[in-house]
Amino acid sequence: MSPEPARLGTAALREGGPPTCVPAPAPEPPADRPGGVPASSFSCLPVPDVFTALGSSARGLTPLETAARQARYGPNVLPGAGRGQVWRRLVAQFTDLFAVVLLVASAITFLAYGLGRPRDPATLQLALAILGVVLLNAGIGFAQEYSAERTAQSLQAMVPHTCRVLRGGERRELPAGDLVPGDLVVLEAGDAVPADCRLVEAQEAAVNNAALTGESDPVTRVAGPVPPGPVLEARNCVFMGTDLVAGTGKAVVFATGTATEFGRIFRLTAAAPRQQTPLQRQVAAMARRVAGVALATGTALFAIRVPTGQPFVDTFVFSLGVMVALVPEGLPATLSVSLAIGVRRMARRHALVKQLLAVEALGSTSVVCTDKTGTLTQAEMTVVQLWADGVSHTVAGVGYTPVGEIDDDASVRELLRAAALCSNARLVPPTGRDTWRVLGDTTEGALLVAALKAGLDPTQEEARTPRVAEYPFDSARKLMSTVHRDDDGTFFAYIKGAPLELLARCNAIDRGGTGTPLTEADRTQVASAADGMAGQGLRVLAVARRRVAGARPPLGDVESELALLGLVGMYDPPRPEVRDAVDACRRAGIRIVMVTGDHPLTAEAVARRVGIVREPDPTVATGTQLDALDDGGLDSLLAGSAELLLCRVSPEHKMRVVTALQRRGEVVAVTGDGANDAPALKHADIGVAMGASGTDVAREAAVMVLLDDSFASITTAVGLGRSVYRNIRKFLIYLFSHNIAELVPILAATFAGFPLVPITAVQVLAIDLGSDVLPALALGAEPMEPDVMNSPPRPREERLFSTAVMGRILFLGGIQALGVCAVFFWHIHASGIPYAKFTRSTPVYREAITMVQAGIVVSQFFNALAVRTDRQSVFRAGLLSNPWLIGAGCVGIALMAAISYAPPLQAVFHTAPLTATDWAVLAAFGALLLAAEETRKWTLRRRRTSPKGGTP
Incomplete structure (x- = not known):
């Protein structure tokens, strides 16, 4: 069935449209463009025929017709992304460089297991573990990305996209999504056009069609018929996605949603990938470097150990462990979570980051x-002072509630009447819990409130002297003018604007209702009164009038030889x-x-x-x-x-x-x-x-x-932005420092001639995904430090991995590496067993590698506490002020205890039960790390300066 507008438009044309504008009957709209018909069906019609063609009128649609069309055409919105994008996002999780490296490692490990004779179950366990890491990481990344997208959609909904519509003759402010073909939309400078529309009124209207045509210069728009031609060149049509940059107008909607020209373009671009931010590009570059270092290091160690006679598969697994130790598997998910947390925190502080x-x-x-x-x-302008005929008058009352008295209101009534008539705002009475509010410019709203306080009804005044023309405000003239027809058929122009600009166009001043010539002394008095008001922090408007010839005189005639009515001083409290x-x-x-x-x-x-x-x-x-x-x-x-x-x-x-x-x-x-x-x-x-x-x-x-x-929300957002960046650096330091603790023992064992690895690849994966991800996420949610706004802005050229950040990674990672190397070789040497006698099943060896894994987990718990602050002591910040971090660290230690004591996990990780003494030694090493970092921070506080490259 054809949409109603198409049927009505065709009928109107058959009944006698202009002979030069007889388009073919409106075709059945394509299935993907419901909700309208081509603009060429309306651009060449006179205004009355436009209303007829679209089944509308100068009073807009009736409520009954609106409901019927909403049921027929649906909401005026563009659809979201299809299901295909969800699958693409899921697949994209496996194209991350870290994921690719691990997938290749898993595939090679499966191949080594298949080719090995006899087949080693540990190799199969490693292959499955690496594959499980990739799947888990992809799941976390996908879930977080999907959640962030849903959050962004809900936050966007907090910013209302509204439009002004005439329905049944009543002006309403409605969500743009409620528009239907036939609605009569009221447009003002600064509005985004909510749908494809045909103009039926236009006063100095101009649009920016850059979203559709790429042309950024404003294009004038008219209300009358134009010759047929390309749709976007119709000078009496405005389109969704464009902006009215000047003037005012009224337009009838003829297409909504995907039926619009913008909807057609939207379908072509909706699936386009988003560009990476500089932060994401920095992390991607870091990932390439880390992956390169990991592959190069693993390959080099493989080349060193093979000539020594070590079994090929064992040597490969050894090298693979080195590579896995260097890859921060949980980084992608952690980074996305930290950024999403920052966006949500800003939204809670009233700052929506797009x-x-x-x-x-x-x-x-x-x-x-x-x-x-x-x-x-506060954007609640209140008129507090009036000046007319050399006398100042005070106005009582605050805000938009029209309650308050005016000192000698009779002498300023004509001043306020003119100001109210030369306004487009509307005062809306309270409904329910709402207070009085203004639709439109707040300055004009304040003028309406002051007129009501003087005993005037702006609505009745507008009905008695209807507006016949308008010359909208623009930043060059700094004036707005309207022309009105009086009861006796004469025309008057009312002008308001900046005092100096308007005063320069005046040659008379109103004194007791009579215009008298404006002398230089009068000009000086007016300027002095305006400066006095401005000096009190008031916004000052001048108001004038003049009699004009005709309903639409030239602008030069309207805004010259004016009679000054007075000044209006209004106050918007900070x-x-x-x-x-x-x-x-x-x-x-x-x-x-x-x-x-x-x-x-x-x-x-x-x-x-x-x-x-x-x-x-x-x-x-x-x-x-x-x-x-x-x-x-x-x-x-x-x-x-x-x-x-x-x-x-x-x-x-x-x-x-x-x-x-x-x-x-x-x-x-x-x-x-x-x-x-x-x-x-x-x-x-x-x-x-x-x-x-x-x-x-x-x-x-x-x-x-x-x-x-509020400006305060900007300051809060800057602080949160600094905090997000700091938190990203914190968990990067946390993640990469323990990579050093995983790599150094392997290198030490290689150069010491020990035949086995101090920590296996499966243990590394258990640390990276089992014990590290949750604390890293908790660091990404670290509360804003109290001193975050006490330092200068971060230099534009500062990199994420600055010299100071790398120094802190090496400092903390080096301490952890020394600790785990000490406990490993202490166990090995204390046994008295020669290196060549050690096998994977040797109890001492299993105890030693368990100590290494537990040492890294325990030291990372203390490391997480250490990196929470850059300079401030963690004890001053409060050890328990981030309970999520404490909980995440305890989960990691509990998992390590399970790996040490649970027989099924012992079989998978080749671990052994630790004694109370072992745990005490490991805790002592962790406390030593925290003490060393606290000493470093104390030194920085003493120096009171930041090292080159930024304090990490």
Whole structure:
């Protein structure tokens, strides 16, 4: 059955559409594109015929028709990945380099078992153990990746993708997924287009079609019919995945979900693999190096031992044990778990990270370019002062609840009436537990609240003097204008915007309801009043009007020869948590630069309240001053005072500042909420969008979304980003240090002429997967250290395996290696048996290799405690502050005890029961390792400086 829109569209055309626009009857939509018909069926129709063709009207769909179409077309969403991708992700777990190395080792071991005469059960056990390691590791990796993906999906759902729709004549804010063909969507600058739509109203509208065409320049859009042509070139259509970057409009939906042009592209790209982050590339490069070293070392030892007359298969198993000892089998799963934990922790702190790259880059952020409204402040604008005819008036009440009195409200009623009419926001009464809230711009919402306090009803005023034209705000004019038809058929324009820009266009001032010429003394008085308000930290708007000829006069006529009605001062109080967050940034060596479109006095007042400015004379620069600077001058400005405020800036200025900071080697985080912030958000190292008040365009351009819009969440996310990076280094040190303890005894036995290995490959696998993975995972979940924000940002060029990190691996691994070598050769020499007499069944040998395995497990328990902190004493941090780590270590020791005492496991691992004295000796070696590391940290604290390459 054809979708309803297709049938209605064809019927309308048969009844007499324009002769130049007679497309063939709308075809049955393909099975993979339900929910719409081609744009060519509507682009050439006049607006009334568009409504008829889609079974809609200027009041939108009725609730009954909406429900029917939702049942027919389903949700306006793009489908998730298919089941095939799940299997591909599972198979991908076996293509990791470590997995490939172990699979090859397992295959060769199976071959050695098959060719051996007689066949040695130990060789079969080793082959099965290696294969089991690969399967277990793949299972952990797949489960974690799948869990992380599900978590990301649920977190994305926390950021609402909404749109404004007219249904039954009532304007509603709905999830974009609820749209159906025929819905009438209201679009404003900064909105992401939620579906494929035909415009029926457009005021200075322009879209960015880069997502579909690759062309980043804005393209104007019109509401009237256009000649038939390619779908994406229809100038009266807008498409899902694009952005309205200027103007306003209304559009009727004709395609949703996979029926859209964006849906067609989505199907082609949904299965594309994600790019690796720099951190992942570092780990991959490390894996290649480790695998190369492991293979080279195993091959070299095999070549050394074969000429000595050792059995071929035994020598191969010996070399294989060396190779396995060097491969950190649990690293891939541990790394993915640690990153996922970091993302979840950030989400719990209201910071949604969309890319793992952001987790890594956050730790090295050195400059934050922050806007003011909503980030440093509460984004609840409240009009607190009015100025009209030379007199200031106070306004009582806080927030969006329209309760409060205005001093002499009669004298400011026309000022507030004009301001309310020149607004697109809507005030929504409380429902249930909700409070009064604003749909749209918060500044305009504050104007509506003030009008209500003055006894005006903005809805009734709009009905009495309906709007007939609008000239939207843009960052170049810094003004917004609307034209209204009065009761007697005359037309008036109402204009609001930045005081200086609007004052320059005025030639009269309202005094007692009568326009009088604006003198220079009046201009000075107005400017002084505006500066006085701004100096109090108020955002100041000027409001003016003029009579115009006609319903849609040229913009130049609308915004010239104006009569000033007065000034509106509003206050957005700082968020209470911001001051502490700013102090934390200062301690962390992170510079904060305020970049705002507000008046310099307003910006400085807020900056002082939150602690960004403390000096008596901060550097304040306006957009006009930035225009006068070349790149060298801008670099000098940014390198000057640490306290810098950039005011009255445009999106181009913001982008230029970000580029200049990056040119100086800074790692830059940028906050933004509007469509005009998108270029800077994309260009920054960390683009941070507002989740509650930000536009869809800003959220798509950013790599991190603040769900609560608070600057404090940025600081928290930086600290968590640093903590994630530290935790990754901790478990890398933990994993690789014990590899040294596994390798050195084997090398020592080789050069000492001992015929057997001090630790077998099966024992190594038991350590790596049985005793090491859980503590490593617990280290990845290590709580944030209290000093994480007390050090400068991590240098951009610092590598994961820095000189200091490698030094710490060798330090801790060397101590473990000395301990296990000591206990092994002490057992061997104490027996008095010549080396040549030792066999695998010799009781002393089995006791010795059990001591080696247990020694590594016990020392790793103490090692895990040692690497928990970089400089701080673990005793000060609290031995029990990470109970998961203690529990994981106890599980590893319990498993070792089972291997030592349980007869079935003794048969598999060729181990022997340990005595209480043996355990005491091993515990003493472990305590020695912890004492040595505590001494090293004490020395670092004494020096109060970090070694070159970064403190590990």
